[in-house]
Amino acid sequence: MKVATWNVNSLRVRLPHLIEWLHSEQPDILALQETKVEDYAFPEQPLIDAGYSSVYRGQKTYNGVALLSKSSLLNDVVSEIDGYSDPQKRFIAATISGCRIVNVYVPNGSEVGSEKFEYKLNWLDHLYSWLEHQIELYPKMLVLGDFNIAPQDFDVYDPDAWRDKVLCSLPERNAFEKILALGLSDCLREFQSSNQVFTWWDYRMNAFKRNRGLRIDHILSSRDMFNGCKDCRVDLSPRSLERPSDHAPVVAVFG
């Protein structure tokens, strides 16, 4: 089973890239973030034509998440973290082939100390509490998406320049570590432990060409799943296309 996550930064703009990538990569499951499309306008038919069924929760202009599945059914879909009503569409979970798949688009946080930063930490707190319960119900679980957190200095092209900045600050890293401590493995880190790999590069200053990136998109796996994890990598190819997303897809293969 091949599982992937990709922040596409507008599904409308990126649909040709996505369809092309689905054809070449053939993931069984794909988690999308920043679809930026309301549910009535979600491009369900082109994805069906590409061989994928989907569930999605979107809004105008901002955010929006979706889960795509090849052949297998998406069951027990939830789009809210229990007990936390968030008007922003950043969360969708479903059970696919007996595995609980949790797709998250964690708030960016804007700037350390800002109101948006507090919202981010609060959001992560609610996610943690929900996962704590959920992992007991579903031993086979993946939590994947755009976490907007670079867990360690090694995940940043210039750690000193980013020290204590948003995406890299201690409160964010602590929140990430706390989630890992539920018994989740950071698949990309485990399989690329000696390679510095990034998943996001700012559009500005030729950051991609100069590989000035951060590793902020993650696939976290419960122990039961991780035992069967065969590989995890970043696919840089879509980031090199014309009008790319600022994020590259992360792909994990499970036995």
Added chain:
DNA sequence: ATGGTCGTCTAACGA
């Protein structure tokens, strides 16, 4: 150098 580029809409805002 405190900017820069996208996507949303067509003025700023968010990332």
